[in-house]
Amino acid sequence: MNRRDIVKGLAALPLVAAFRPLEGVLASHPAKKRLIIDTHVETWNFDPRFPFKHPENPNLKVQIEAPIENQIGQMKDFGLKYGVLINPRYYGWDNSYMANCLKTYPKHFVAHGLLNPADPKIADNLRYWVKEHGFQGMRFSPIYHPKEKWLNSPAHYPLWKEAEKLGAVFNYYIVPHQMPMLEDMAERFPGVKIVIDHAGKPDLKAADCWPEFRKMFKLKRFPQVWISNSEPYEMSEIKTYPYTDTLPFYKAIYEEFGAKQIIWGTGYPRPRWELPMDKELEFVDKYCDFYSDEDRELILGKNALKIWKFPRKA
Template identity: 70%
Template sequence: MSIDRRQFIGRSVALAATALPSLAPSLLTSQVHAGEDRLIIDTHTEVWTLDPKFPFNHPEAGAKLKVDVAAPIENLVGQMHDFGIRYAVLINPRYFGWDNSYIAHSLSLYPDLFVAHGLLQPEDPKIADKLRYWITERGFQGMRFSPIYHPKSTWLNSRDHDELWRTAEKLGAVFNYYIAPHQMPMLEEMAGRFPGVKIVVDHAGKPDLNAKDCWPEFRKMFRLKKFPQVWISNSEPYEMSELKKYPYEDTLPFYKAIYEEFGGQQLIWGTGYPRPRWELPMDQELEFVDKFCDFYTAADRELMLGKNALRIWKFAKS
């Protein structure tokens, strides 16, 4: 049985979750908005609870997945307060499988701070109906798909998914993809056929730095730049780095190449984690963009850290 890196961390890291005081959403919202120097939107945050009301049912590990540390919505709200992050996008971390109830619960608690993406079983024959339910009944704005876990599958551009994409166009849904470089042509096909669906590519397209020469495969993503409805998440360097040490200098040529190809208008930023944070604390997440990615212009950095997200999602008070 294989589980992804987040599941491994969740199982093996012995940390006590940091408990934060319970604060009213209205108070937190006012504090987040107070005294900010710039707009910061975290476009990829994951939360989970160990409350049995929201049982785990991981797509690969099932209900037997062992996670010792909770990362509840309250922790994320506290982090946003501490660092002046105005809005964030909630994404189901796969712990709950195709049940997005905890993400919906979190959204209902803090609707002024978040928008939500869930997960759908990609080969469910009723996938379009499930998309419609989560968006129209539960207030979600999109879904995340992870074809990287299905490296030989062709469901991404299957004709069976046409109804899903047509429904997404009608609903104004956003799709974000955790995808391997060799799968980019399939996404390129769907972006061309369904231009009304906004698309986010996670983890900078996940170049394989273990490969002898990963650039030919990695450059397949660059063909997506012709689509104005596509954005690349130029963030989370620890996801691709082989150095495993901040500031992950081996990732910088890839972020620079993406920037040179797509420009500031098609980049966004996201961290991937709430509290507890295991790999990169928030101050270093921001420092990485501000200091080490010195090839960004100041104006493009502002687009990437917040303003572009306003073109993708509808936040409550934006």
């Protein structure tokens, strides 16, 4: 079960059940005095100004909001300094809500939108969101198109060239067999910074997922590539915290890429029915015991400063 399944399933639950995991979480969990940046914040609300247009599931019924104000509260409660906004796909190719969030809280966030990979004007669309709305990058999700080859098609070369000119960042929701296509583009366009979401999505249901998973390791030779070692519930088959079946994969990424090419993010603000913020941080601090304290400083915050240009706070 993934996040999309959970969203659907919550329709049958009393609302209080969705919030029960948060009881007592926000009361007193002071963060350590360190830089913490949430590099993956998917936020949405039910404001009619921003209608949902999910490209793969237009009839999806989302039951619970995760508005930007919730993330502001989380940042205050846990000492997070910045966040990277990601269009959650509910809005399709319309990034207006992300633009509104960025405009409303310009000292807290940078933003990524979505672009239709099949749009012949995709490079122009990238330029529009960067130039007109101050976005710093885009997220692409080839995971939804497992048989398509658009990721490294010549039709996308102008997109990547434009990204190099603009200094845009691309993050990818991608599965292991698609990694060679991303490797091809990283080789061709070294000026584009790349973030791989969800630790590359190893398939823990497979009898042996390691041969496919290791395809991602070839990307370690590119200094412009970072892996998001976050959201363990996305890959876990145990589905119970602390998701111990995911730890060998996070450790392998650490051993291959090193702490300088790893970042951290949570997915979305409260309501976090999968993992509340205190557990998100505990997972890194306690259960990822192969990280040193210096590694955690890089992963939780300092590495993000090399990827995005965050606003200076007064």
